[in-house]
Amino acid sequence: xxxxxQAVVDAQGLRLQFGERLLWDGLGFxxxxxxxxxxxxxxxxxxxxxxxxxxGLLAPTAGSVRVAGQAPxxxxxxxxxxxxxxxxxxxxxLRGCDLVRLGLDGHRWGLAFSSRDADERVRGALADVGxxxxxxxxxxxxxxxxxxxxxIAQALVSDPALLLADEPLLxxxxxxxxxxxxxxxxRRRHAGTPVVFVTHDVNPILGLADRVLYLAPGRWAIGTPAxxxxxxxxxxxxxxxxxxxxxxxxIVVVGTPDDEGVHHxxxxxxx
Amino acid sequence: MFTELLGQHFVHTALMAGAVVAVVSxxxxxxxxxxxxSFAVHAVSELGFTGAAGALVLGIDPVAGMLAGSLLVGxxxxxxxxxxxxxxxxxxxxLAFGLGVGVLFLNLYQGYATEATNLLFGSIVGVSDRQLxxxxxxxxxxxxxxxxxxxxxxxxxxxxxxAEARGVPLRALSVLTFLLLALTTxxxxxxxxxxxVLTLVITPAAAAQRLTANPATAILLSxxxxxVATEGGILLSLQQPWPTSFFISTISFAAYLGARxxxxxx
Numbered sequence: 427x428x429x430x431x432q433a434v435v436d437a438q439g440l441r442l443q444f445g446e447r448l449l450w451d452g453l454g455f456x457x458x459x460x461x462x463x464x465x466x467x468x469x470x471x472x473x474x475x476x477x478x479x480x481x482g483l484l485a486p487t488a489g490s491v492r493v494a495g496q497a498p499x500x501x502x503x504x505x506x507x508x509x510x511x512x513x514x515x516x517x518x519x520l521r522g523c524d525l526v527r528l529g530l531d532g533h534r535w536g537l538a539f540s541s542r543d544a545d546e547r548v549r550g551a552l553a554d555v556g557x558x559x560x561x562x563x564x565x566x567x568x569x570x571x572x573x574x575x576x577x578i579a580q581a582l583v584s585d586p587a588l589l590l591a592d593e594p595l596l597x598x599x600x601x602x603x604x605x606x607x608x609x610x611x612x613r614r615r616h617a618g619t620p621v622v623f624v625t626h627d628v629n630p631i632l633g634l635a636d637r638v639l640y641l642a643p644g645r646w647a648i649g650t651p652a653x654x655x656x657x658x659x660x661x662x663x664x665x666x667x668x669x670x671x672x673x674x675x676x677i678v679v680v681g682t683p684d685d686e687g688v689h690h691x692x693x694x695x696x697x
Numbered sequence: 698m699f700t701e702l703l704g705q706h707f708v709h710t711a712l713m714a715g716a717v718v719a720v721v722s723x724x725x726x727x728x729x730x731x732x733x734x735s736f737a738v739h740a741v742s743e744l745g746f747t748g749a750a751g752a753l754v755l756g757i758d759p760v761a762g763m764l765a766g767s768l769l770v771g772x773x774x775x776x777x778x779x780x781x782x783x784x785x786x787x788x789x790x791x792l793a794f795g796l797g798v799g800v801l802f803l804n805l806y807q808g809y810a811t812e813a814t815n816l817l818f819g820s821i822v823g824v825s826d827r828q829l830x831x832x833x834x835x836x837x838x839x840x841x842x843x844x845x846x847x848x849x850x851x852x853x854x855x856x857x858x859x860a861e862a863r864g865v866p867l868r869a870l871s872v873l874t875f876l877l878l879a880l881t882t883x884x885x886x887x888x889x890x891x892x893x894v895l896t897l898v899i900t901p902a903a904a905a906q907r908l909t910a911n912p913a914t915a916i917l918l919s920x921x922x923x924x925v926a927t928e929g930g931i932l933l934s935l936q937q938p939w940p941t942s943f944f945i946s947t948i949s950f951a952a953y954l955g956a957r958x959x960x961x962x963x
Contacts, residue, residue: 520851
């Protein structure tokens, strides 16, 4: 990379080790404005750990990370975070507007007084994701797709410099997956906000990802999808023969140690 | 008879004590229910009983022992900040042991058995002016704590994953919630007793959450339901000499049933 602009994420020499188990070493990448980085890999390869490092919630065993030029913990206010669809309790006392508002100032002390500025920003964020109608709806009664729309508004309301999405498509139907991806992509194109998108299935974002970071136990690779998602690269990463098949415009990875035939059954909850 | 009783000083004190306890119980209940920590309320309250029984053995103020017991277990539960099944079984184990120790203390205690009965089932009409003052001070502390940390309390109890990503210290807020709960529980024990704390801390909040999704309204409604139950229960027990705790839990439960039925029919 010979990019002169300042990177939004600058990771160098990252090493992550839990006891004897080495997840990755020497991991480095720079993420610039407008970029879409897909983070792929099997369960336990440290995808969520990478997200937590970028949020400053986990310290890497070695190496350095800067987010928007700052230590990750200090940059949290500039990061929009979209979790996987979590399914709120049906009786949770929270409406769509409240959820988005928490993304704006829920981390601050004191009572939540309504202010014109805050209300406008919440309304704006809801309008951006086409969720104006969910403002007064109890979040626990909305569908998974509707909740994820609100999640994106919650992440965007603070006008972030970086978007981190950790398995945001999990347990969504295809139409809702499409909406979530489009909303993140729209923000990236209009505001230049780069996206780090953790997923176990690359297919929904195949046309979108500029680069893929593939984490495998003890190894990693980064590059364009065409460079990384190949039989050669993945066989090297897994240290075992792996086949990358192209079937009807989809990519199917066969032969990985956690293979279940098709590569999208797992439920990533690696912590 | 009824109007005569209404003029009595001890009835006024009881009504005021009931109001104070209802307000704090209804307020903290919302955060406890959204955390899914109803069972923890029971543990905190039973360990409060153990503390009070221990204090009786030592010959000190049982309320001080109760506070110590519930604060201790509240602090520990908050620090562990366990989730789901792990928390469930951990609380069950701690609760059972604490109650066992409480039984031993009661056995060692040579005083009146009424003290123990009062702890278990409440004794609102026995509240003294000094106790009322203590109740009011502790309630003010709890309400101030809730107000000061309202937004992160709400964020961390309903949406912990994003709250953490936004920099909300989850463990510290878990400890805060459980300490405020412990203080509230020690208050509620004096009105409804150890075994019925849930009727003021959980039932009104659960009912309120069936009726509204607005968090601030849910807290206010929860307080109102707890107030109606407590004050109504005290007044009814003046009419009909059955235990106050029975009336309070009945009104509270009726509100809960009503809230559920309203949402079923709509």
